[in-house]
Amino acid sequence: MSSYDSKTGTLIKTTHATNPEEYVTTLHLSDAEMSEIYNMILNMDIASYPSRYDPFNDPEAELIWASSSYQDIVLSVTTAYGNKIIECKNVLLFGDKEGYNDQAKVFLALCERICDIIVSSDEWEALPDYEFLYE
Numbered sequence: 001m002s003s004y005d006s007k008t009g010t011l012i013k014t015t016h017a018t019n020p021e022e023y024v025t026t027l028h029l030s031d032a033e034m035s036e037i038y039n040m041i042l043n044m045d046i047a048s049y050p051s052r053y054d055p056f057n058d059p060e061a062e063l064i065w066a067s068s069s070y071q072d073i074v075l076s077v078t079t080a081y082g083n084k085i086i087e088c089k090n091v092l093l094f095g096d097k098e099g100y101n102d103q104a105k106v107f108l109a110l111c112e113r114i115c116d117i118i119v120s121s122d123e124w125e126a127l128p129d130y131e132f133l134y135e
Contacts, residue, residue, distance in 0.1 A: 004118055006034065007078075011123060017131045027123040037114060041077055044106045046084050055104035056092045065097050073111055 001014045006029060013023040029037075057064040073088040086107070099105035118124055 004114075011118065011121075011127075013124065013127045014130060023127055025123045025127055027118065027121055029117065033117050037110070037117075038079075040110045040113065041079065044103075044110060046077055046079075046086075047081070048103070049084070049086050049107065051085060051087060053086050053088050053107070054091050055088060055099045055107050056097050058100045061100075065092055067092055069093055075107075075111060 001012075001016050003012045004010070004027065009026040009028045011025050011027040012020075013025075014020065015023075017023055054064075070090045071088075071093050073086075073091065075086045077084045099108045
């Protein structure tokens with residue numbers, strides 16, 4: 001329901017609202033923020049990640065972590081080396097469990113850092129509170 005496109009600066013707090021256009025703004029990250037994110041991406045060997053990914057559950061595990069509340073994470077990256085999209089569908093919420101290995105922890109740290117930067121921005125804060133809350 002939330003998304004951010006660093007190329008256009010389009011920030012969507014939620015699409016689940018009576019008037020979803022009220023939850024859209026423009027955010028351009030600073031050069032320092034973009035550099036921090038870019039360096040994290042370069043250091044993680046993003047090409048080694050599968051296109052479909054669950055950072056919380058080892059694909060070889062017999063038992064998996066699941067919850068009634070979940071999230072979808074889609075990370076789309078464009079670098080000089082090409083494009084990469086990593087989709088995490090119906091995975092645990094941030095903070096419910098650590099990544100299942102070091103590579104997963106690095107991925108989650110990147111996603112959490114991007115979210116932290118966005119939700120601490122003045123542009124995010126200026127958007128209305130969520131109309132609908134979920135438990």
